Amino acid sequence: MRSPLPLLLAAAAAGAATVEVRFTADFTDAVTSTSSTSCRGGAYRAHALNVASSADALLRIEGGGVAKACGTDARCAQVFAAMGYDAWALNAADVASGSLQTFVNAAGSKPVASNYDEVYTTTFADLGGAVLLALSATSTATYRKGLEVGWADALAAGASLDDIVVLCVSGISQPDIDAFGASSAADAVRKIAEENTEVDIVIATGISSDLPSAEERTNHLNQRVLIVSADADTSVAKFTFDMSDVSPASAAAVASGTCSSSYQDTFVKGIIDGDVDTVQVAMLCEDSVAGREECDAGRAAIDAINDKNDGYFDDLLPLTKLQPSIVEFQSCGDNGARTAWQSLPVTPVASIGPGATSCVKSVTSTTNRDFLGQPDDHQPVVLSESSTATPVSDRSQYPNLVRLSSSERIVNVALSAVTNYYGWDRIAVVYEVSDSWARDAARIFSENVNSVVGDRCTSTYCPTEDEAGHDGPKTGIRFDKTTHWSGWHKYCAGESSRTCSSDADCVGADTCDDTLRPEAADEILRELEANDAKIIYVAMHPRDQKVLFECIKETGMMHGAGHAILSGWLSEGIFLNDDGTTNAAAVEGARGVIIAMEKAVTTGSVAQDFIAHRTPRLDESVCTGDQIAGMYCDVDGDGGTIGGYGPFVVDTVYTLAKGLDSLTSITRQDPDSVYAAIAGLGSFESFSGDVTLDGNNERLGSMTIVNLQLVTSNQTSRRLGVPLSATSADFVPVGTIVDGVFSPIAGVDVIFPGGTTDVPCDPCPEDKHKSKVDTGLAVGLGCGFGALILLMAGVWYHHSKKLNKDLAKVRADLQDFKDSVVGVKVAVRDYVPKAVSTGDAGTAAANAVQGATWY
Structure with missing residues (x-):
């Protein structure tokens, strides 16, 4: 080599x-x-x-x-x-x-x-x-x-x-x-x-x-x-x-x-001689800079396997060529992935991607496979790098699906372990009720924490909640992107004032965008503040998270020390604009965010060979525009790191190749045989480390807890994070999950919003102390009042006769008092002289109490 x-x-x-x-x-x-x-x-x-x-x-x-x-x-x-x-x-x-x-x-x-x-x-x-x-x-x-x-x-x-x-x-x-x-x-x-x-x-x-x-x-x-x-x-x-x-x-x-x-x-x-068999492989990739880097990681893996003379994987599929057909889509909304699938030039044996669960559903459910015209005997295997929602584990409804990221239950149990470690009992859950992944993530997280704060749909209406089979939590702060009935409108990406229902409503090549609007993000933040939320969990797509974090920074709501943010979706798209530039406000707003990331160990021989093949061909200039054969997008130029779910995109390619390698040239063209071959792989080494699949061909992995930190350095490009002049933002590993318990990495601090290591609290010790004082006071007053009642009962018993004698006199005295107060005025609104004497006269507070109303 x-x-x-x-x-x-x-x-x-x-x-x-x-x-x-x-x-x-x-x-x-x-x-x-x-x-x-x-x-x-x-x-x-x-x-x-x-x-x-x-x-x-x-x-x-x-x-x-x-x-x-x-x-x-x-x-x-x-x-x-x-x-x-x-x-x-x-x-x-x-x-x-x-x-x-x-x-x-x-x-x-x-x-x-x-x-x-x-x-x-x-x-x-x-x-x-x-x-x-x-x-x-x-x-x-x-x-x-x-x-x-x-x-x-x-x-x-x-x-x-x-x-x-x-x-x-x-x-x-x-x-x-x-x-x-x-x-x-x-x-x-x-x-x-x-x-x-x-x-x-x-x-x-x-x-x-x-x-x-x-x-x-x-x-x-x-x-x-x-x-x-x-x-x-x-x-x-x-x-x-x-x-x-x-x-x-x-x-x-x-x-x-x-x-x-x-x-x-x-x-x-x-x-x-014509003895090489070709396996058609689709690649469904998100059309963004972060999506391009992930997609190009998959292309690099395919190229490494196809190149039989570079010293890397030359014995894997020695007489088979993987022929990729790459299509990009804007978002999962309006069945974007399914539409992309329809544009494929050939019928593939397998597909790398899509990633998001809603996208996966749109191409793998039995209903959508029928819509795409896939016969029962040729339903392509779909390998997803990032789909995690638990309902998609049902293979009777989602056949021939392989998922290389652990299920949402593993992810959110890991995040809930962090909340338990820090003693956070009041947590605000923010999620998109119209997205199946977000509902699933929010539900599992909510089931594993002590108390969920807030219960409101911040959209005009959340019609998804009324649908049969709604599986999201019944509490939390929700928004709905379903239709205009929910108060949700799409806008053209290049002309933000123009509403649209599809790309046809926009001018030229402009696209119809359903990304969270700043005013909707503001409403979410106001609701969080109204609930006095300090610890926040968000189950939102990366583009929506970018808008929310940007608003956190720009409005100051939920910003700075005293807060903690946990996110259910790891992606550098949270911090990148459509043109690949860094959204500095989103980075600042998300500073300190905590995310559970599939554990990736890239020190093994498989990973090192892929890195050696890919590194000489990295070029940031190909992160936008047309893809170029033999060149791969990488924002930081570091071949040893791949942004977002990139490592698991490589895993999908390698898993597919391993499965195909065990078949004949004939059975390699049969999706059912390919799916069964993958199921028979057992545990094996891949790019991100050891891979073990369960009975549904879903990964049984482990979580690393990462924390978005700003690191001052001489480099001007992000590593896993994004560039901020001489300061780079990076997802720093801060702990692991061991037997369901968060285990911090020794010597590595978790940085919370505001750039502090002080752990935020909710409830805080002073709240608990106040609660104890109030409870003690209530108990004391209750006991005292009970004793008073007993005393009065005794007095009543011994003096009932005397009271009976005096009753007529008391009634006469009350009547005399009633007659004496006729014509006297009473103040029904407080008069607070201090508001004037302290110099606050004229303020809203002073005007609200100045003078009293008499009747």
């Missing part, structure tokens, strides 16, 4: 490290050839390209010609894509072939042509610690301009000045020779090496024979630059050199990798 180049560069900074480059170019035979002679056949060439290397790092590059040789043959392009190249470049023959676009579409990745400006090429390739630039003899741009553009684009995308820069030069025309003031093509190549200080190695093809197979030049910074001109059209050219202090430290040792009829790549041969 080759070492990731970032590790190599770290090693090179401390001492010498060895790099081997394997290179092919200008083959005239298509890679679908079955001949081993001169490495013509792709299966033989792939074996020579990928044979084990003793170098610290290995780069495999194709220098051009393969597209021309393949023409419009889609299988040829697929063979090439499977051969294991890290990057590929164009030559003049490819550019002139007229079928390049067809080849690129079938191959699934773009070639490098730094001086050839076309939509189906790229100006550079980031290999993760190395950058490939390429110049070919075309008339689109000069070599000098091509180098400037390619390197500038690489730097803008995050390439480092310390990266190894490989430049492929495929031929050179007379105008470019003249532009460099060179006497020949070979002389021009030397000048390119000397004048461009970013280049470490130049691979020249199609150049006159006066270039030796390897030579060294020195650039203007007195650094070594290597030039290699080796035979690469009948064998695999290999050259090895040392790197030290991020520049070549030795001359290149050139060798040739020949092909033998005895050795060929099994997977590539399978594609050529």
